[in-house]
């Protein structure tokens with residue numbers, strides 16, 4: 124057993140470029156399985172290379188001097204520039220700037236890569252904002268999480284996370300599973316650290332990320348201590364295996380017919396840990412059920428990560444609005460009153476999501492340690508309804524477009540064959556678009572809504588922040604019932620009419 128961790132690097136002064144990212148990904152010997160075989164180099168593998176390029180593009184965007192202010196901030200302790208996702212907001216304006224940086228990245232992928240590097244970075248900013256929560260259980264845990272955060276921040280790391288136990292037998296707690304090492308957890312202590320084993324879902328972006336953040340957001344109970352951990356593991360650590368779900372590139376054979384599937388597959392991976400060594404410096408929670416719970420709710424990690432997620436979602440909905448508009452224009456339906464009503468409903472829903480994002484900032488609070496928290500009530504309100512808003516919006520687009528996304532040639536090859544091209548050019552056009560332009564637009568919409576890629580997105584928007592019954596419980600815990608109840612009490616205590 125050897126430690127595969129890199130030593131904590133010196134503070135780097137330059138920003139990470141796309142070329143840096145791709146070179147490091149290529150050099151990293153991570154274990155990714157696909158179709159029963161090792162993937163090898165994700166930067167050249169047909170299932171993953173385009174996704175890797177998208178992440179590289181994000182790093183290039185942030186490193187571009189033109190985007191320096193938008194995407195980075197000066198770290199007070201070092202004077203170096205770091206990605207804004209690592210910034211701990213001390214003012215509400217800092218939170219706004221973090222949102223704008225996330226929006227800058229989200230626009231590069233049209234909001235289609237949910238676990239871009241700013242997602243988990245924000246969780247670590249949230250942990251590092253409140254070391255006191257960790258220190259309550261031992262100063263070493265606070266020191267470890269702050270040091271790792273600084274390392275990640277100063278090296279512009281991309282971290283993916285797996286924080287949900289597998290769905291093997293949810294009727295029993297983790298420690299009562301038939302095999303006690305089924306769910307990820309600590310197996311034993313060894314010199315210099317711990318050994319972890321077991322499975323955990325679902326490291327989206329794991330194929331590309333530098334590190335895995337392994338923790339547990341599901342409620343744990345006494346007896347589950349071995350699973351109550353929070354650790355960081357380099358993706359190329361010995362014994363860490365990633366099982367990719369079926370990549371969309373398998374069926375998406377060209378970027379004309381599958382413009383999104385071919386580019387923005389962010390590779391969800393089931394994680395298997397087989398006797399993975401984690402040095403103590405990368406252990407932030409150890410066999411502690413209470414801290415395992417408190418990390419999410421007594422630090423702003425969950426709110427920072429999901430403020431980013433909602434920024435990404437609002438961007439994606441803007442893209443959906445644009446798609447619906449362009450499709451109506453193509454079909455000549457724009458002026459039809461029922462279509463305008465449907466578009467109005469779509470616009471209302473998209474604006475509610477955007478408004479709730481701004482409300483998280485407008486109702487943000489600053490705690491006694493000077494840390495800004497986005498409003499939990501505003502965050503969980505929109506997240507709780509996302510699993511209803513999203514399918515509703517997709518359904519409206521289906522409603523107003525009829526067969527437009529289906530009545531299309533079988534593939535781009537129909538434009539290329541002299542036998543089919545004349546009919547295709549003639550009948551698949553619209554009043555304002557030639558056939559190629561119209562088909563490209565409808566393919567884009569279908570890839571957004573109807574392909575395997577599009578359907579995975581619907582599942583993603585439903586579950587990325589936890590099942591909706593859990594988010595609604597979060598909402599329940601954070602609504603100001605006291606103020607609401609007081610209103611009712613005052614109404615009940617009004618003096619009888621005519622008593623004055």
Ligand SMILES: Cc1cc2nc3c(=O)[nH]c(=O)nc-3n(C[C@H](O)[C@H](O)[C@H](O)COP(=O)(O)OP(=O)(O)OC[C@H]3O[C@@H](n4cnc5c(N)ncnc54)[C@H](O)[C@@H]3O)c2cc1C
Nearest residue numbers: 238284285286287324325326327582583586587589590592
């Ligand atoms: C595309 C995609 C990407 C993801 N990416 C990541 C990632 O990067 N990192 C990560 O850690 N996780 C990720 N997840 C996993 C995600 O966090 C989980 O799917 C999510 O937490 C929900 O957990 P679950 O899938 O186990 O569903 P469950 O919690 O089992 O819920 C499924 C359904 O079961 C029912 N149900 C279960 N228990 C109850 C109950 N007690 N009361 C009422 N109803 C109940 C509800 O109908 C619920 O909707 C991703 C998921 C998807 C779909």
